[in-house]
Structures are given as C-alpha cells and as structure tokens.
Amino acid sequence: MFAKNIFTIFLVLFVVNTMYSQTKLSTGNVKRPDNPFGEDTSAVKRAKGFKNVASIDMYLQFNTEVDTSIVDTTLVINKHYKFNYLQRDNFGLMPFANIGQTYNTLTYNPKGKSLMPLFGARARHFNYYDSDDIKYYEVPTPWTRLTYKTAFQQGQMLDAFFSVNLSKQFNFSIAYKGLRSLGNYQNALTSSGNFRFTSNYKSKNNRYNARGHIVMQDLLNQENGGLQDVDLENFETGNEEFLDRSVFDPNFENAENILVGKRFYLDHSYQIIKKNDSLDSNNLYINNTISFEDKYYDYTQSSSETDYFGDSFTNEIKDKVTLENFQTKIGFLYQNDLLGNLSFNLNYTNLNYGYNSVVLIADELIPNRIKTSFIGVDAGYSKEIGALKLQGTAGLNLSDEFSGNYIDANLTLKIKEDISFGGGINITSRLPNYNYLLYQSDYINYNWYNLDSFKNINSQQLSVYLNSDKYLNAKLDITNIDNYTYFNLDATLDGIKVIRPTQYDKSLQYLRLKLEKELKFGNFALDNTVMYQNVVSDDDVLNVPALLTRNTFYYSNQIFKNAMTLQTGVTFNYFTKYNMNGYDPLLAEFYTQNDSEYGGFPRLDFFINAKVRQTRIFLMAEHFNSAFTGFNFYSAPNHPYRDFTVRFGLVWDFFL
Template sequence: MNKYLLAPLFFFTCFCIQAQVKPKPKTKILTDTSRVKTNNPIKSNKASVATIYAYKIISKDSDTTYVDTTLTIKKEYKYNYLRKDNFNRIQFANTGQTYNSLSFDNSSRNIMPLFSAQARHFNYMEVDDINYYHVPTPLTELYYKTVFSQGQTLDAFFTVNTSKRFNFSIAYKGLRSLGNYQNALTSTGNFRFTTNYQTRNGRYKMRGHIAMQDLLNQENGGLTEDDVQRFINDEEEIQDRSVFDPNFQNAENNLEGKRFHLEHSYDIISKKDSLTDNKLSINNTVSFQDKFYEYNQTSADNSFFGTSFNNVIQDKVTLEDFYSDLGLSFRNKLLGNISFKINYTNINYGYNSLVSLNNQTITNRIKEDFFGFLGAYKNKIGRFNLNGSVGANLSDKIKGNFLDAKVAYQFSEDLNIVGGLNINNRLPNYNHLLYQSDYTNYNWDNQDSFDTVKSQQLSFGIESEKYVNASVDVSNIDNYTYFNLESVQNDVKVIKPTQYSKSIQYLRVKVQKELRLGKFALDNTIMYQNVTSDDDVFNVPAFITRNTLYYTDEVFKKALKFQTGIIFNYFSEYNANGYDPLLAEFYTQNQTKIGGFPRLDFFINAKVRQTRIYLKAEHFNSSFTGTDYFSAPNYPYRDFTVRFGLVWNFFL
C-alpha cells in the first residue's frame, strides 16, 4: 500500500498504551488548585469537586504527572521559549534562534540517522515531546512572553474529555521577533492535535497525534571580524545593535515538517483479581513524517561561502519517513512487563537533481526500506526498579542497534539510587552522509566512507531533595562524526563532515542542592566536564554553574505569592562550536574561545490563583562586567533587556 494513503487512516486504526500512574503523593503539590470545583462533571448532573490529581498529563512512555500551578524556582528556569531548563545551553541574541550546547548526553535509544539542520531542531517537537491528557473538566493554558522588538511568543493549549473514555487536545505555539541585529527575524509555529480513547471494557486503547511545524529564521552570518572587536571595545556608535553591518543580509533558512502518529492495542487476555494479574496485548504503531529544510539567498556571497554554481542560492533537502510496528506485550505480577515488536521503516532522503563536481557525480538520494525489532522489560522487585530495552535495524545499509538498561533502588521516600548502561551504534546524520548545495564547498557523499558511530555510557546518580541530587556519567565514543572547520582560504571557511578514527572519553559530574533559611533559599547547580582524546574534536567547557539566591513570601492574606531573586550563570572559557547558517549546524573549531563571562538576571515572579506572572531583567550586568560575551564565535550573546509575561490556567 502506498504510504501516503495511510495518513488519513491513522485515526481509524488502533493502538494500546498502558498509562502507569505514579502513586498519589501524601502531601498536596498544589495549594490553590488541589481541589478544583466544577458544576459540569463528566456524566453527572450534580455539583462535584475534582482533585488536581485527576488532571493527568501522560508522556510517550506512559509516565503520568499532574497539572501544576505552583510557583517554584524550577518554573522560573523553564519559563522560556523552549519551556525547558536551559542549564546546559546558551541562547543566541534573538528569541527563536538556535542554542549552543554546553554539554552532551550520549545515551540514546535512537538508531536512525537524524535529519539535517539540527541547530533548528531545538524547538522541533518530536514524538517523545508530545503528551496526552485525561481531565475531568476542560483545561486551558496560555503562555505569553515578550521578545526582542516587534513581536511576541504565545503558546495556547486546550484539552477536554468529551467522556471518561475519549480525550482530545489542541495547541499552537507561535513566535515572531524582529531582533536587535540586522536580518535576524524569527517566525515559528508549532501546531499539535492529540487524542486518546479506550472502549468501555478497557480492552482496546488508542492514542495519536498530528503535528505541523514551521521554523523560519533570517540569517546574517554573524558579525564581521572588525565588528567583533568593536563590540568587545563597546564603542559608543555601535551600542545601537542595528547599526552593525553583519556578514550578509539576504538569506534565510526554513525547517518545516508534518507528522501523523497513531498507537493502539487490544488486550487478548485481561484478567485481574486479588490473586492474579495477567495481561497479553497485541499492539501496533503507525507513523509518517514528511520534513524539508531549505536555505535561500537572493544573491550568492562568494566571499563568505566560496564559489557557487548559481547566483541565486536555493538549497532544499527533504525526508519522508514511514514507520510501523506490530508486537505483543505480556504483564504478570511476578515476571513484570515483557514486550517484543517487529518494525518496518521506509526512508527517502535527498535532493531532486544530481551534482557533478571535480569529475565526480554526487548522488541525490538515500532510499531504503527494512525491518527491525524492539524488545523491552520492566519490573519492580522489592525496592528495585528494573527497566531495559534492546533494538536493531535488520539492514546492511541503515545499520544500527542499541541496549539500554536502568536499575533504581529506593532507600526511602526521598532517596533513590539509580544506575544505567547505554550502548548505541548508528549511522551519522543524513547531512553528514550526503549533502548538495549551490555552493561548491557544500557538496559531499560519504555513504561508503563513514562507519557507524559507536557510543557506550555508564551512569550513576543519587536523587534526594533532602540531601543532594547528583549524577555521574562516563562515555566512550568511537567514530565520532562532526562538522569540522578544515581550513580558512581567503577568509572563506571550509567546513566538511569528518569522522574521527580514535576514541573519545567524556566525563560529566553534576550536583544540585538547594539550601534554605527561613524565606530565603540558595539553589545551586554545578557541572564538571572532562574530555580525553588525542585531538581537540569534542569541545565543552570544564565548568558550568548556576546559582540562584531568592526570597519567597505571601501577602494580602496569602492571596498573592511572590518570589524575587538573582540568578548567576557562568561557564568557563573554551573553544566553543561555531555556527554555520547554511547548514544550520554547529562545527568544531579551535581558533576562537568564548565564555568566562558572568550572566546575572534579576527576577520578580508572582502567583494569583492559577496565574503566574513573570518579570525579569536579563543580563543586567552587561554594562559593567565587560562586553566580551558571545554565544558562538562572531555571534554576541544578549544585551541587557527587561522582559515579562505570564502563564494562565483555566479550569472550567
């Protein structure tokens, strides 16, 4: 069957997901929404009261959390464009631009090459980023935050259960920001629709989603070398950042994708009583994704990118990715949860034409269809929690396999010890293997010369709010593949994918602890990193730290709760990865160091009922601690600015 015809059938096919709800905590996690009153309970005409624990958020792995309207310092860390903690990332100057990564997690269960333009994927929502919901009354959440000149960002979400067995949600996150520098506009949109359903007897379950996303960024190549020095010297005439003339002002790149995803299952055997708990289910997943990345420039800039075939640059690469699996899962009180799946994948990556360069033809497609398998095991034995999975691609071309094992021991309600082992072998990303461009330097075919990237990571951690949260992981990487600054010829940077033939050892140690004294608190997060290799191909800062001193109180008869404080961010100086706007990728370079500068933010946050209000003076120390602050070589970090916004939940 043609895979294009399967998208409309997704929500007529079925799938199974076991939502495993964590035990209800003994103390309420919310103060004002732990009991949300409603006069319209599902399937009832009587007034009732719904606890906050009934507003469930279910992840891809079926872990369940609850709507949380509290005001905490962790909410402050996540109040940003990505709505994630940015401890290990540093933002570029404009909202919606990319982030330079300060540390890397080498554990992964993904055994497929990733798509092009990974620097654009920070805000691209993958299958694992989509949540599903179950709510007793309609729930709405609005997120708003100001940006940098002429725009705003808004994330609007709504979900409702039309019955106890059927839920749907719809959400859209939009951004437009002109930015303070020339040709740096960002305009993005993320649309999501989710649904889940189960039959009255609970034997058949399904859930699925539709995601449509477009991420557009204007590109300017960063500051020229002369302007970098003027920026560092803080010359008065360029304190208005729009005065800068960047390397070019006529380019933009765009990442767009649409995905249709469905999972469903049927319980063949479903018996549960006080003595037995056996379940045998058949399950199926169907997923189709269509993506493209394009780089457009109205006239070629040969002084920046080198020679070109055409004067007008129009690079475009596409990926069609179809995935389906069929499997069985078995659950038993003694044996735990065991599952096995056979999967089928069809991929079509590439370009619409061939390129001839230096008497060599650059092919235009990577096409393959193949089978694979996935197995998983999960069980709780006493205080031990065991979780493991294994998978492989049964293909000679798209090679890949993984093993992921985790074990946790719960000493007490507040103290967990966790350990893990992850082994992953997969091909480098598609744009490492094959790339075409109107610029001659950006054409290569490495399908026959690049081997699989092999990584092994061993991790250990302690989880305790009372004592300390700490983690250690050690990784070994073979055949590390990266974009490398090979040379600079007549001021043109020659950037090519490179596979490192020797081993790399990478150590990370992270410690987090909050200290409290009355209404004051000091939250500390510190990371130490060390890389051992014969060459400088994997660069990270040795130290990253974030320290937040803040004060919390309640006023107006506890109707308003507020927090105010100062956040200190710092990472040590190092040869940070550079950014290539054509590839929308970061590359390794060892000529320019950044870092070693403090970033101080002052914030005042408040909560009234279910509304959280945020006000922050970002990087307020920029005028008196020096202007040698960059997110990447030639790309300055953000200047001092004041931003505000809110997050508002409605329980109807």
Template sequence: MGVSFSVKAQNITEGGKVKPPTVTQDSLQETKLQKRPVSKSSKTDKDEKAKIQDYSIISIENDTTYVDTTLTIKKDYKFNYLRKDNFGLLPFGNLGQTYNSLTHDFQSTSLMPGFGATARHFNYWEIEDVFYYRVPTPLTELFFKTAFEQGQLVDSFITINTTPQFNFSIAYKGLRSLGKYQNALTSTGNFRFTSNYQTKNKRYNIRGHIITQDLMNQENGGLDNVSTENFIEGDEEFLDRSILEVNFENAESILVGKRIYLEHDYTLIKKDSLSSNEIKLGHIMAFEDKYFEYEQSSAVNSFFGDAFVTSNLRDKATLENFYNKVFVNYSNKLLGSLQFNLSNNNYNYGYNKVVVLNNNTIINRLKGNVYAAGGSYIKQYKGFELNGQFGLNLSGDFTGNYIKAKATFNLNEDIAASASLNHSSKAPNYNALLYQSDYKNYNWQNSFNNTETQQIAFNLKYKNWANLTVDFNTITDYVYFKQDENIPVNETAQSIRPYQNNSTITYFRAKFQNEIRLGKFALNNTIMYQNVQDDNNTLNVPEINTRNTLYFSSHLFKKAMYLQTGVTLNYFTKYYMNAYNPLLAEFYVQNNEEIGDFPRLDFFINAKIRQTRLFLKAEHFNSAFTGYNYFSAPNNPYRDFTVRFGVVWNFFL
C-alpha cells in the same frame, strides 16, 4: 519540550527528576474521578470540584503526572522559548534562534540516522515530546512572553474529555521577534493535536497526534570582523546593535515538518482475580515529512566560497519516513512485563537534482527499507525497579543496535539511587552522508562508519538537599563538522564539511544540584563538571558550568499573592566553543578562539495570584559593567541587558 505546563512529581526518574508511581492507561481509566465538596454544607454533584490530581498528563512511555499551578524556582527556569529548563544551552541573540550546547548526552536508543540541521531542532517536537491528557473538566493554559523588538511569544493550549473514555487537546505555539541585529528576524509556529480513547471494557486503547511545524530564521552569518571588534570595545556609538555590520543580509532558512502518529493495542488476556497473566498486541505507525531549506538572493561575497550560480541560491533537503512497529506484550505479577517487537522504516532522503563536481557524480537520494527487532523488560518490586531495552537492525542499508539497562532503588522516602548502562551503534545523520548545495564546497557523499557510544551513569538523590548525577562515556568514530582541511582558511570564511574521528573519545560529566533554605530565603545551585580526553580536539565543552539562584519567597496580602524575587548567576569557563554555520544549520569545531568566562546576572520578580503566574526579569543586567566580550558562538554576540515580562494563566472550567 513536552507538555505546555509544568507537572508535579514524587518518585525518582532518570536524571534525578521525580514523578508519581507509573500509571498505565489501563489503570488510569479504572480510577474514577475523585470529587470533593466546595463547602461542608453543600453535597450536590453540581457544587463538587475535581482535585488537581485528576488532571492527568501521560507521556509516550505511559508515565503519568498531573497539572501543577504552583510557583517555584523551577518554573522560572522553564519560563523560556523552549518551555523547559535550558541549563547547558546558551541562546543566541534573538529569541527563536539556535542554542550552543555546553554539554552533550550520548545516550541513544535510535537505530536510524537523524535528519541533520541539528541547530534548528531545539524547538522541533519529536514523538517523545508529545503528551496526552485526561481531565475531569476542560483545561486551558495561555502563555505569553515579550520578545526582542516588534514581536511576542505565545502558547495556547486546551484539552477536553468529551467522555471518560475520550480526550483531545489542541495547542499552538507561535513566535515572531525582529531581534536587535540586522537580518535576524525569527518567525516560528508549532501546531499540535492529540487524542486518546479507551473502550468501556478497557481492552482496546488508541492514541495519536498530528503536528505541523515551521521554523523560519533570517540568517546573517554573524558580525563581520570589524563589527566584532567594535562590539567588544563597547563604544557607545555601537550600543545600537542595528548599525553593526553583519556578514550578509539576504538569506533565510526554514525547517518545516508534518507528522501523523498512531498507537493502538488490544488486550487478549487481561489480569483479574483468577489470572495473573496479561497478553497485549499492539501496533504503532508514524509518517513524517520534513524539509530544511536555505535561500539566498545572491552570492554577494565569498562567505561560503564559490557557487554554481550567482543569484537565487536555494538548497533544500527533504526526508519522508514511514515507520511501522508491531509488538506483543506479556506481563505477569511475579515475572514482570516483557515485550517483543518488529519494525520497519521506509525512508527517502535527498534532493531534486544531481551534482557533478570534479567529474564525480554525487547521487541525490538515500532511500530504502530497514527492518529491525527489539524488546523490553520491566520488573517492579517494592522500591526496586529494573528496566531493560534492546534493538537491532536486521536488514537494510543501515546497520545499528542498542542496549539499555537501568536499575532504580528507593532506599526510603528520602533517598533514591539508580544506575544505568547504554550501548549504541548508529549511522551518522543524513546530512553527513549526503549533501548538495549551490555552493561548490558543500557537496559530498560519504560512507562513514557507525558511531559507537557506551555510557554508564549513576544518580543519587536525597530529598531536595542533594541530587548527584555522574556519567562516563566512550565515543568511537565520532562524526563532526569543521573547516575543510584542503582549503586554506584565508580563502573563504566558512567551507565546512563532515569528518570522522577514528580514535576513541572519553567524556566524563558530574552534575550536582541542591537547594539550601533559611527561613524565606533559599539558594538553589546547579553545578556541572566535565572532562574530555580527545587527541583530535573534536569534542569541546567547558570544564565548569554553573547556575546559582539566591531568592526570597513569601505570601502577601493575606495570602492573596505569592511572591518570589531574586538573582540568578550563570557562568561557564573558557573553552573552544563551536562556531555556527547557517547554510548547514550545524555547529562546527574550531580550535582558534576561546569563549566564556563571562558572568550572566538576571534579576527577577515572579508572582502567583490564584492560577495565574506573572514573570518579570531584567536579563543580563551586568552587561554594561562586566565588559562586552560575551558571545554565544564566534562572531555571534550573546544578549545585552533587556527587561522582559510574561504570564502563564490556567483555566479550570
């Protein structure tokens, strides 16, 4: 989710993506804005125009790319609600709802538990999703895309450098979509403000952001069993999806978050012609306040089991987290860059009530302080780069540690390879440790072991012809959600709670990407193979997941327009797909119903005129003639055939 527009890339990054050589904020400020004349006859500053490479986009890791207004097939893959390639994610029926994950990445460098409500975090901007900018002239981007019934998706962005040292950006993404089914309205908003500054002597740098987010979904629990059968049969009477019965029509949930982030550093000793050493001191501060709330006007049926109250049910989990880190960074032209840091997390998670269930009192708060130490090392030499990180919790109620190492080698301009190793030990998410609800079966307090993961990964890339990524994972003490083992399934539809798999899971993934070109035609392929060895069947994924696009590209009207048109096939094999629980906003394991083996065909026409890109897509146009047995989760149908369009418009002032 990071930046609101696409970027170009030139060197190999993790996962086979590419980027230009890493540029730090120091070196970025030292580079003067490059200018070029509009015409050979004009040489005045007024008529000069900045190059596109001058419009810089800087990640949290200080990797720098630049604005890209071209039209490629990758732009089509990113023209969606998340504004990123969503291969491996299966969206629900309405825009702005959750996604079912067809693959999982167990690489982690986190030392603290996650908040939970993971099904609602796909569009939640984390710290690593935020980018910073430096531009020679004001840059604006406007994004628009139609939604499903009475709504639209918009994303507006502007960034300005008031001086070569100071930049700020403001952006807002908003969505409202009624959806095709009853009680499925979505309304979301993400406001972002970023700023960065560097003194003229280039010793002091500061950057930060403010983000507010509210993600609201009406919840209907999916189709009831009778309507699910009617949907599969494809009777014309039920092609109007609004007449299908859902499990309930009186609930909604919302995820709200506010964050202030500040990072600054000062260079005590700076590299110059006389010294190859540099010492930098820095500080990072982040304060985040977030909550997830589920409301239901009445417990009209036994979908979640018995409740303490019969009306105005309301569950609200809150988290306040205040994070501080201080670091010292030493770099040497020969030895590389070495960092050491100390950090503190002050956390407060919980509820505003105390629950007594079966004479057992469930506490309402998890709060305290965790102190940690960490470090990193980076060394670059010609085409070789070595990158390592580690972290360890020193004190507090949560133990945790991680080690990550990666080696990248560019064999030549065409071939690059990388290998990485990651070990992580981290406490489960807060909502698996403590949960309170007005529903009796959704109250627990657990003392789970840390989940430990190990991953070894390899990547090999040859131009655009082949990009192969392979990773092998072992997961111990995996925490997951499933139906309560002590409650018969026929007594309630969903009585879900967390469990821990005490055995070790092995998980293998291989992902192959390539593009074959013949004249103006091209075939773009992404194929993933997955294999899981898990005696308890707690981690379920499809064996094969593929996306294949056959398309035609050409300039038209004396190169005034660039056109792309083609067909995309998405497909995954049948497997025991996770089901969705709206009360927890979590997916849970089920091993009763296999879902998959349905193709999804999209026809698209995309065009570029100057800095404007137009997108028109007939989504899932095969739905009427390949059968209606397509679902994003049990009882939650995937989208029917629909035609949607949108535009991305860049302004360079």
C-alpha cells in the same frame, strides 16, 4: 490562511468549551489524596448546580512511554527555569541574541535509543516537537492554558492550549505555539509556528486504548552570518556608536532558512488476556504503532556570498532537502506479577531522503537520494522487587546498509522515601545524521557523499546517580565514543571558512558530573546546579567547557493574606572559557573550531515572579550586568549574546 484556520478552530473550541461546561458530567465522589504540590490546594468547582469538585490532581498528562504526571500549577524555582522559548530547563544551552534563534550546546550526551540517522539542520530542531515531546491528557473538566512572553523589538511569543474530555473515554487537545521577533541585529528575524492536535481514547472495558497526534511545524530564521571581523572591536570595547546593535553591518543580509515538518502518529493496543481477579497474574496486550513524517529544510539567499561560503554554481542560492519517513511496528506486551513485564516488537521502516538532481564536481558524482526500507526488532523488560526496580530495552536493525543497535538498562534502589540510588548502561551504534552522509548545495564547497565511507558511531555510557531533595542530587556518567562524527573547520582560505563533515578515527572518553542542591533559610533559598566535564582524546574534536554553574538566590513567601505567592531573586550563570563551537547558517549546524576561546563571562538575571490563583506572572531583567562586566559575551564566534533587557510573561490556566 493557516492563521485564520487556527483562529476558526479555537473559536469552535470556545463554543464547545462553553457548551460542555453546562453539561452534567458526574465523576462521582472525589476523595482527594495528599496534594503533591504542597502550596497548591486549588480545586476547580463545577458549573452551577453541581455538587462535585474536581481537584488539581485529577488533571493528568502522559507521554508515549505512558509516564503519567499531574498538571502542575504551582510557582517553584523550576518553573522559573522552564519559562523560556523552549518551555523546559535550558541549563547547558547558550541562547543566541534573538528569541527563536538557535542554542549553542555547552554539554554533550550521546545516550539514546535511536537506530536511525537524524534529519540534518539540528540547530533548527531545538523547538521542533518530536513524538516523545507530545503529551496526551485526561481531564475531568475543560482546561485551557495560555503562555505569553514578550520578544525583542517587534513581536511576541504565545502558546495557546486547550484540552477536554468529551466523555470519560475520549479526550482531545489542540494547541498552537507562535513566535515572531525582529531582534536587535540586522536580518535576525525569527518566525515559528507549532500546531499540535492529540487524541486519547479508551474503551469502556479498558481493553482497547488509542493515542494519536497530528503535528505541523514551521521554523523560520533570517540569517546574517554574525558580525564582521572588523566590527568585533567596536562591540567588545563598548563603542557608544554601536550600542544600538542595528547599526552593525553583519556578514550578509539576504539569507534565511526554514525547517518545515508534519507528522501523523497513532499508537493503539488491545488487551487479549485480562486479569479478572487478585489471583490472576497475567495480562497480554497486542499493540501497533504507525508514524509518517514529512520534513524539509530550505536555505535561500537572493545573491551568493562567495566571500563567506566560497564559489557557487548560481548567483541565487536555493538549497532544499526533504525526508519522508514511514515507520510502523507491531508486537505484544506481557505482564506477570511474578515474572515482570516483557515486550517485543517487529518494526518496518521506509525512508526517502535527498534532493531533486545529481551534482558533478571534478568528475565526482554526488547522488541525489538515499532510499531504503528494512525490518528491525526491539524488546523491553521491567520488574519491581520491593524497593528495587529493573528496566531495560534493546533494539536492532536487520539491515546491512543501515545497521544499528542499542541497549539501554537501568537499575534503581529506593533506600528511603527521599533517597534513591541507581545506575545504568547505554550502548548505541548507528550511522551519522543524513546531512553527514549526503549534502548538496549551490555552493560548491557544500557537496559531499559519505554513505559508503562513514562508519557507525559507537558509544558506551555508564552512569550512576543519587537523588535526594534532603541531601543532594548527583549524576556521574562516563562515555567512550568511537567514530565520533562532527562538522569541522578544515581551513580558512582567503577569509572563507571551509566546513566539512569529519569522522574521528580514534576513541575519545567523556566524563560529566552534575550536582544539584537547594539550600533553604526560612523564606530565602539558594538553588545550585554545577556540572564538571572532561574530554580525553588525542585531538580537540569534542570541545565543552570544563565547568558550568547556575546559582539562584531568591526569596519566596505568601503575601496579601495568602492570596499571592511572591518569588524574587537573582540567577547567576557562568561557564569557563573554551574553544566554543562556531555556527554555520547554511547547514544550520555547529562546527568545531580551535582558533579562539570564548566564555568566562557572568550572566546575571533579576526576576520577580508571582502567582495569583491559577495565573503565574514572570518579570525578568535579563543580563542586567552586560554594561559593567565587559562586552565579551558571545553565543558563538562572531555572534554576540543579548544585551540587558526587561521581559514580561505569564502562564494563565482556566479550569471550567
């Protein structure tokens, strides 16, 4: 029914699109600035009978922070890195065998501005659109983008997007990203849908602005627990009888989990004091944000697997946890040419997290709900003085039970047009995620309540960076973490892994150094990204590989009388061996284990990409070295990475 409704909506939009393309909307004389995309000099002609032309730099997109960028239709190496399920650069993430499954994280960044715990099942959230992920648009003509990519065995991924300005003041966009992929292993099907609707409005005098979105998402995965221990030898030796991965018997074939969420969001402001002339230096806005999000995570299993998860209360497993989160804030933004920009907001949060009933285990009562409401405040300041830019924000929860605070400050100095240097400090303190504090399951081992015993996670991060396309992009950050909280493999009893939330009572220090540099030799280029990491602690509680590298050697040129851009090459991915985190399908979380090391295997991908007009075509032979460099590639313990496969995809833009 939902799919039929989506089809109906897109059919209506197609009719509106066609009608709109015949409507006389004038944008005035277009004076095109320097094209920021180099090779892309495309322009979109108006419908027949119109003199004006809309250039690509008139198609704008921005996020909740109002960071504006121009729609980019070029074919550069960064587009190759972003053409994946997440549609962003996934350096530092290790994909699982099937598209739409989770990712193992090869790096860790505690930096953030969140004052609240996060909803659990973080392994399901890689493709979950939060408020900061939503973009709003302003376009001179209707714009449609179709993104398609083949999947594994049966299925495909498609992201269909449409945006239109019904007037100069009002824009709306609608999009749906759908995926279904059977996968090469038993009981590994993935099926997901991400529906997004956004609107952007500004009054004719530009004093009132409003942005809002509605997002509905469902992310379903069948879970099999990975390969059985007895089958690991058959996989690693390359036994010909098991090259068809569907013949493996996984740990179980009767489980699935799903994350479902919907969110309604509105951010609007009104300009009380408006700068009237060049001598007037004051602007004052009053703003209000309202957000309501309803989420649930569900794990079902037709019969309990006591040999894998331990004893259970019932034979049929049905675990479900919900979160209702309402947040609103009201405040002001003051802008002064001399003093800078200053903002202040008063926040209100009401949350309801938990389960339908309490649990009694060995005379210990596990409650079913965490319910609370409280007030908070946040403030921000920014100022530019010549080439120097200062920006900072801070927030505080006025609650004893849900205490939290953060300070985030950054200083940037633009030395030359191509060289900028900066640094920042981020200090955060907040409770661990909800599933560390309270969890209930039909499996007896997965019941706990830690709200009264777990302390806030405190982190302090200092970072410095240098950005220069000509010389080098480099970033160094050093982080100290107190009360680091993680899921830990406590013990293995009779083959059963006991996973428990644990809070580390000592400090640990974490260093990361990331270097990026592209070397060009005529039409050839070598793009390099390298990261070094080191964790200093008395115990192995935060495990990351010491070295990650991604190196792409490719050829790029204009062919067929400049009618096509061709890009072809090989990408090399590698990370050193380390105690890779394990995956728990019931929690949909990763846990720390120190029994086995994984990694140290290369991943080679050959690609041919092309661009014709506004269409970008991607063809990739993924992990083509899998058969001759050894079958020791894993995404997590007992979860092999994908074998060699050829996949095709495209991104097609329509400008009417």
